[in-house]
Amino acid sequence: MSAEKAKRTKGAVAAAAPSRDDARSAMADRAILESISDGVFTVDRDFRITYLNRSAEDIIQVRREDAMGRMCCEVFRSNLCEGACALRQTLEQGRPIIDLSCFIVNNAGQRVPVSISTAVLRDASGTVIGGAETFRNLSDIEQLREEISATRKIGDFGSHSPSMRTIFSQLTAIAETCSTVLIRGETGSGKELLARTIHANGPRRDGPFVAINCGAFPETLLESELFGYKKGAFTGADRDKPGRFALAEGGTLLLDEIGEISPAMQVRLLRVLQERSYEPLGAVKSVRSNARIIAATHRRLEDLVASGAFRQDLFYRINVVQLALPPLRERREDIPFLVEQFIRRFNLVMKRQVAGVSRSALRMLSDCPWPGNIRQLENCIERSMVFCRGNMIEVDDLPDEVRTSGNAVGSPALPAASMQEAVSLSERQAIQAALAQCGGNRRLAAEKLGLHPTTFYRKLKRLGLRVDLPDGRHKRD
Numbered sequence: 321m322s323a324e325k326a327k328r329t330k331g332a333v334a335a336a337a338p339s340r341d342d343a344r345s346a347m348a349d350r351a352i353l354e355s356i357s358d359g360v361f362t363v364d365r366d367f368r369i370t371y372l373n374r375s376a377e378d379i380i381q382v383r384r385e386d387a388m389g390r391m392c393c394e395v396f397r398s399n400l401c402e403g404a405c406a407l408r409q410t411l412e413q414g415r416p417i418i419d420l421s422c423f424i425v426n427n428a429g430q431r432v433p434v435s436i437s438t439a440v441l442r443d444a445s446g447t448v449i450g451g452a453e454t455f456r457n458l459s460d461i462e463q464l465r466e467e468i469s470a471t472r473k474i475g476d477f478g479s480h481s482p483s484m485r486t487i488f489s490q491l492t493a494i495a496e497t498c499s500t501v502l503i504r505g506e507t508g509s510g511k512e513l514l515a516r517t518i519h520a521n522g523p524r525r526d527g528p529f530v531a532i533n534c535g536a537f538p539e540t541l542l543e544s545e546l547f548g549y550k551k552g553a554f555t556g557a558d559r560d561k562p563g564r565f566a567l568a569e570g571g572t573l574l575l576d577e578i579g580e581i582s583p584a585m586q587v588r589l590l591r592v593l594q595e596r597s598y599e600p601l602g603a604v605k606s607v608r609s610n611a612r613i614i615a616a617t618h619r620r621l622e623d624l625v626a627s628g629a630f631r632q633d634l635f636y637r638i639n640v641v642q643l644a645l646p647p648l649r650e651r652r653e654d655i656p657f658l659v660e661q662f663i664r665r666f667n668l669v670m671k672r673q674v675a676g677v678s679r680s681a682l683r684m685l686s687d688c689p690w691p692g693n694i695r696q697l698e699n700c701i702e703r704s705m706v707f708c709r710g711n712m713i714e715v716d717d718l719p720d721e722v723r724t725s726g727n728a729v730g731s732p733a734l735p736a737a738s739m740q741e742a743v744s745l746s747e748r749q750a751i752q753a754a755l756a757q758c759g760g761n762r763r764l765a766a767e768k769l770g771l772h773p774t775t776f777y778r779k780l781k782r783l784g785l786r787v788d789l790p791d792g793r794h795k796r797d
């Protein structure tokens with residue numbers, strides 16, 4: 321350090337203590353600076369550090385003795401150091417800067433978000449001897465902000481789960497195109513809502529959104545439902561009837577449960593997707609279609625293709641963009657968020673003022689396997705609100721299947737009072753886990769457990785277990 325610089329550096333300190341009173345006051349200032357949680361440092365006019373408080377040491381992870389006398393940009397490594405140094409601006413213009421957000425890189429190489437303020441330092445005669453900078457560590461606030469913004473929401477379609485991040489990151493881009501989309505997910509996992517969200521955020525948002533559950537119609541009926549018919553096409557066709565393709569003109573057509581359609585329908589559908597035209601039953605002319613197609617299924621179409629049940633060429637046609645919705649049991653972090661959303665919705669519908677769910681009720685909801693996914697959770701909240709008398713949903717308000725299902729998914733088993741009870745408890749857990757894995761399908765669950773369906777049904781009955789049907793209703797055997 322040059323003699324002149326050393327003099328100036330010393331001057332910053334010496335100028336603060338010319339008399340005993342001033343010395344006392346300077347010590348008090350120092351004590352305050354050492355006790356606050358904001359980082360503080362001062363520099364001389366050459367931007368060499370003349371003072372650094374304890375919080376600054378902690379935030380930058382540098383020892384005071386290692387920092388003193390060094391250029392502040394070497395120690396702080398802020399994104400402002402190159403070209404937009406706040407201290408330099410303050411020293412040049414004589415004006416303080418308040419609460420400027422930036423980041424510094426600490427000694428461990430980590431980026432620390434901070435808010436900085438600067439001021440000019442003068443000696444007793446008013447001569448500028450350097451500058452002071454305070455900086456507040458914003459890491460906690462940033463983390464909170466990240467946690468809050470981890471809840472992504474587009475319209476009604478929301479999630480808090482990292483496993484849904486890819487879907488949200490692609491959603492807007494997908495919505496803007498007209499590419500065919502294939503949505504895969506278990507029953508009730510939100511396939512239709514996702515399809516509606518894609519439609520509502522794309523250029524066809526003002527056009528119709530039409531959905532058809534292909535699995536719900538026998539082949540001949542599905543054909544006329546999809547393509548419509550002309551008057552006289554068959555006995556009873558006393559007028560033209562537009563099909564779903566026609567109804568979805570200029571909008572979006574959701575072909576739900578596409579994996580269920582027959583080979584003959586697969587051929588017809590392939591033609592529409594390839595040629596963008598179709599013939600209604602009894603029509604002599606083709607009709608052009610410009611509906612955007614979204615297909616949905618709870619099955620892995622790749623497996624159906626491998627087994628020959630689904631045409632490979634049709635699979636390629638619809639699998640342009642694939643979105644896989646994870647089941648609710650694989651995104652349990654969404655449960656509190658969804659519960660809150662449903663309570664808000666049912667409060668409006670039922671004119672209630674339920675504030676939330678109790679801690680133990682939420683724990684139970686979080687432990688449930690939810691074979692019927694979000695639809696089942698939605699129904700469960702609706703029913704709980706009907707029974708809830710206070711302003712919080714309590715464990716007793718929850719449906720039986722939620723109260724008895726926790727053990728199936730890893731919560732510690734309750735101690736059984738007798739051998740018989742222990743056996744029943746294990747059976748109950750195994751059955752509930754199998755049902756959860758098979759999306760509530762009892763035949764598959766029985767197969768999975770190596771039980772004859774009749775034995776399985778008998779056990780369901782004996783244990784008083786209810787099974788969630790795909791439409792969210794419940795069946796007790």
Ligand SMILES: Nc1ncnc2c1ncn2[C@@H]1O[C@H](COP(=O)(O)OP(=O)(O)OP(=O)(O)O)[C@@H](O)[C@H]1O
Nearest residue numbers: 476477478506507508509510511512513694695790
């Ligand atoms: N992310 C979400 N946020 C809020 N509500 C949701 C979400 N996903 C689904 N839901 C709600 O859950 C219910 C079931 O969703 P949806 O009908 O879209 O499921 P699905 O997978 O199409 O079911 P299915 O296979 O039985 O046709 C709907 O009431 C829907 O509004």
